[in-house]
Amino acid sequence: MTRATARFRRTASSLLAITLAGVSLASGLVLAPAAQADDVRDKQYWLDESGITKAWDVSKGAGVKVAVIDSGVDAGHPDLKGAVTGGYDASGAGTANGQKTLGVKPEHGTLVATMLAGRGHQTLTPTPTPGATPSPATSPSAVGPDGIVGVAPEAEILSVSTWLGSANPAGKSDQDQIPEAVRWAVDNGAGVINISLGSTTPQWPQSWDAAFLYAEQKDVVIVAAAGNRVGGNLQVGAPATIPGVLTVAGLDRKGVASVDSSSQGISIGVAAPAENLQGGLPGGGYAEWAGTSGAAPIVAGVAALVRSKWPAMSAKQVINRIVSTARDAGPAGKDPLYGYGVLNAEGALKDSVPETAVNPLGSIADWIRVHRRGNLATPAPLPSADVASAVPTLPDPTVPAVVPPSQRDSAISAAVVIGSALLFVVIIAVAAFQLRRAAKDPRLARDDPDTGALDTADSQGQHS
Incomplete structure (x- = not known):
């Protein structure tokens, strides 16, 4: 620290x-x-x-x-x-x-x-006789x-x-x-x-x-x-x-x-x-x-x-x-x-x-x-040498204040992140490939003058 x-x-x-x-x-x-x-x-x-x-x-x-x-x-x-x-x-x-x-x-x-x-x-009263009924003044209530x-x-x-x-x-x-x-x-x-x-x-x-x-x-x-x-x-x-x-x-x-x-x-x-x-x-x-x-x-x-x-x-x-x-x-x-x-x-x-x-x-x-x-990932700071810290005198709580995620949760999270990144790369590569094909062959695509969108042709040469 x-x-x-x-x-x-x-x-x-x-x-x-x-x-x-x-x-x-x-x-x-x-x-x-x-x-x-x-x-x-x-x-x-x-x-x-x-x-x-x-x-x-x-x-x-x-x-x-x-x-x-x-x-x-x-x-x-x-x-x-x-x-x-x-x-x-x-x-x-x-x-x-x-x-x-x-x-x-x-x-x-x-x-x-x-x-x-x-x-x-409380009103002080003599100690009651054993077996006698206690008076209200000697009752705990x-x-x-x-x-x-x-x-x-x-x-x-x-x-x-x-x-x-x-x-x-x-x-x-x-x-x-x-x-x-x-x-x-x-x-x-x-x-x-x-x-x-x-x-x-x-x-x-x-x-x-x-x-x-x-x-x-x-x-x-x-x-x-x-x-x-x-x-x-x-x-x-x-x-x-x-x-x-x-x-x-x-x-x-x-x-x-x-x-x-x-x-x-x-x-x-x-x-x-x-x-x-x-x-x-x-x-x-x-x-x-x-x-x-x-x-x-x-x-x-x-x-x-x-x-x-x-x-x-x-x-x-x-x-x-x-x-x-x-x-x-x-x-x-x-x-x-x-x-x-x-x-x-x-x-x-x-x-x-x-x-x-x-x-x-x-x-x-x-x-x-x-x-x-x-x-969760931030460790608790250690006490400095010049400040006294409490000595634990009681057992740990039955449930900790915070519970870190399990290794399984962490593995799943990591897999999701990696998978998402790979999918993104594949999508970009496919899009780039299609654009290069369209640029080389005018029959595969034409530029729409109204929207600027790329229309793709079907197998019969018709545009959707």
């Missing part, structure tokens, strides 16, 4: 890593002054307005694991008691069980997790009267920590961390993955292909934030542009596409509240914030409700159910501001929705087949 190539790879990786954290930085975080648990529950307007409280009549997300790929989650927050059941450090920087907070905005992952699966402040209650308060959280937005002490870039995080989440039972991170470019590294393909093969729903205009995201950026991902746009308090806390693009699937949001902070605090980083876990929570209600339902059916029941907004039909419309959680859990054979938001497998094929 040339020095110029190495420099380009480092630059591209750095730019993507910085913009990935940009969504977090631009999420409009506003720290609430001395917020108390009993102050925030009434401010969770989206629970009623998005139909979530009515959807709880059907499901609260029990039995579903939701992976939060973010800056880490404070599992000790009072509203997350018992909710975080596993974790992993994809950054390589040494977090314990993926639950420490990391990155430029370490509180970001905790905000996301509480909105997704917060359980409120109990939700405290104060604090943040998530969209899926009975779901489990898998915290997958990343280090984005500043120099990673472990030397692992986003090109290494994101696919490793996705694969770990899939392998550890996540039925839904929430990615409240994004970039200002619609392209993603080819190193991400296999991981998102793996998630698609394993029937996992991936929900991603569309990005925010205030952070420079005028258009949706990766990974929210990856086919098959349920991309979430943001709404303001009036239910209209947010000017600052959203972006636009053809990959948007649905829109959800993104302003005046409430979430938990490490150490038991709370904050008001804004951005599609907060809209995404609302939708991911609804996906968990659906998967809990219908455990056998495929990921594409879950996504189709959410987008099909959304309330149309903006121009009629799907549009780049609202996607299929505004989230309707009650409809997603209660409406009758016809089955679909395909994911309405596309397939990464189909995209790879079409768009990566031209790069």
